[in-house]
Amino acid sequence: xxxxxxxxVNPSSGGGAAPRVVVPLARALxxxxxxxxxxxxxxxxxTPALVAAAVEGGxxxxxxGGDGMLSSVAGAVAEAGGVLAVIPAxxxxxxxxxxxxxxxxxxxxxxLLDGAERSIDLLRVTRGDxxxxxxxxxxxxxxxxxxxxxxxxxxxxxxxxxxxxxxxxALATYRPVACTLEVDGTRTSHQAATVVxxxxxxxxxGMAIAPAASVDDGLLDVIVIEAAGRxxxxxxxxxxxxxxHVDLDEVTVRTGRRVTxxxxxxxxxxxxxxxxxxxLGPLPADGAAPLVIELMPKAVRVxx
Numbered sequence: 001x002x003x004x005x006x007x008x009v010n011p012s013s014g015g016g017a018a019p020r021v022v023v024p025l026a027r028a029l030x031x032x033x034x035x036x037x038x039x040x041x042x043x044x045x046x047t048p049a050l051v052a053a054a055v056e057g058g059x060x061x062x063x064x065g066g067d068g069m070l071s072s073v074a075g076a077v078a079e080a081g082g083v084l085a086v087i088p089a090x091x092x093x094x095x096x097x098x099x100x101x102x103x104x105x106x107x108x109x110x111x112l113l114d115g116a117e118r119s120i121d122l123l124r125v126t127r128g129d130x131x132x133x134x135x136x137x138x139x140x141x142x143x144x145x146x147x148x149x150x151x152x153x154x155x156x157x158x159x160x161x162x163x164x165x166x167x168x169x170a171l172a173t174y175r176p177v178a179c180t181l182e183v184d185g186t187r188t189s190h191q192a193a194t195v196v197x198x199x200x201x202x203x204x205x206g207m208a209i210a211p212a213a214s215v216d217d218g219l220l221d222v223i224v225i226e227a228a229g230r231x232x233x234x235x236x237x238x239x240x241x242x243x244x245h246v247d248l249d250e251v252t253v254r255t256g257r258r259v260t261x262x263x264x265x266x267x268x269x270x271x272x273x274x275x276x277x278x279x280l281g282p283l284p285a286d287g288a289a290p291l292v293i294e295l296m297p298k299a300v301r302v303x304x
Contacts (some may be wrong), residue, residue, distance in 0.1 A: 004245030005085070006034035006054030008047065008073055009109055011040045019090035022064050025087065028109040029128055035059075044072045046208030048079070060303065062112070066090020066275035067137055074122060075134025078300040085112055085303040094202035095137045098215060099304040108115060115303040116267055120215040122299040123199050125275060130291030133135050135275045137201050138210070139293050141261060141283045142194030142225075143233075145176040145274035147204070164237075167204065171234050176227035177271050179263025180287050184256035191266060193233060196223040197293045201243075203276075211243025212253070218297045224252040227266075262290035 007026065019040075039050055039057065051073065062085040063073040070086055077084040086146070087108060087161045088096035102108055123135040139147075176191045194201050198210035198221045203258045210221040225233075228250050237244040243273050246253050262284045265271055270282035273291065283291050 002033050004059045005062050006037040006050070006057070007036065007064055007087075007113060008050055008069075008087075009038060009040045009064045010042055010044055010069045011047060011054045013065035013090045015091075015153070018064050021087060021089040024105045025108055025112075028105055029112060032109065032113055047072045048076045051076035051082065052080050055080040060085050060112070062087055064089050067092050067095050067193040070095055071134060071136045071276045071278070074136045075298055077271065078296070079123060080135065083117060083301045083303065085115075090277070092203070092205045094205065095200055095276070095296040097202050097206065098137070098200040099302065101304065104212070111303060114230075117301045118216065118304055119298040119301050120129075120304075121199055121218060122296040123197070124202075124221070124294045124296050125280065126292040126294075127281070128284040128286065128291070132279065133275065134296070134299075135199070137200040137276045138196055138197040138198040139247035139273065139275045139280070139291075140194060141179070141263070141271050141273045141291070142177045142192060143171055144204065145195065145272035145279070146174065148170075148274045148277055149272060149279065167237055169231055171237065174230065174233070176212045176266045177263050177270065177283075179261060179267045179271070179283070180187075180290070181222070181224065182290075183220075183254045183259040184258055188265070190224055190252075191227045193227050194223075195225075195261055197221075197261075198223065199295075204240075207240045208241060209245075210253075211246060216298070218257070218295065219255045220257060220259055220293065220295050222254040222256065226250040226252070257295045258263060259293040260290040261293070263289045 012226040036074045064087045125133045201213045273280040
């Protein structure tokens with residue numbers, strides 16, 4: 001039986017790349033006899049209703065955009081009990097990289113038409129005020145969240161340079177984070193450059209921040225990079241691309257299923273939090289109402 005597809009497309013992803021990706025792919029699927037519906041949307045508020053209607057109609061929900069778009073769609077598909085597919089069309093495309101999604105139209109069409117389903121984990125992030133978000137890839141607090149803010153303002157740079165330039169600029173001005181971290185009930189304190197809670201190996205357009213991470217192992221990988229000199233951090237940055245940073249003395253790796261995090265910049269000041277390229281506001285300073293990140297095991301079925 002030929003699959004039917006509901007494409008949810010963020011037209012602004014990747015500087016307008018998404019429509020250029022979806023048009024030939026939708027044509028190839030229709031030529032193969034598949035039913036394809038394409039909806040363009042930039043509003044996360046619309047996503048649950050669009051996904052629910054697609055799942056009710058027996059359609060595979062296809063996220064076409066970046067990692068932020070994917071997280072909102074994946075959470076809605078998980079809630080509706082549907083099947084997800086991922087077509088990369090953003091700036092980072094790190095979760096698609098983790099799933100080894102091809103970039104060529106013909107290969108993408110074969111995956112959508114004939115690919116097998118697999119169940120993967122997701123993350124749920126809950127703030128102290130009760131606001132909750134589903135995240136596919138990773139949540140991070142500190143210098144990398146600052147780098148993500150810089151990327152959002154770096155559209156004038158070529159795409160291949162946006163993340164490396166932002167990382168160096170963020171490291172050049174970073175302040176350590178005095179934070180309290182709890183992983184499955186074990187609490188530690190740190191003076192950190194960043195703390196990352198990862199489901200996926202990659203973030204920041206191909207940085208292997210959590211090289212041992214797997215999207216179906218039922219575990220969160222927690223990476224703590226302790227505060228160091230700015231030049232030392234900048235020199236160590238290339239190691240993140242192949243995962244070699246985890247061998248440094250300044251890096252701690254832990255695994256678990258539930259993580260809490262709170263803290264402030266050393267000397268005062270709110271710490272930014274990000275998730276899959278989207279800002280989540282400041283890190284809670286109050287340890288009594290921390291940021292909570294929990295694993296959602298086997299949360300959604302995906303074609304990969």
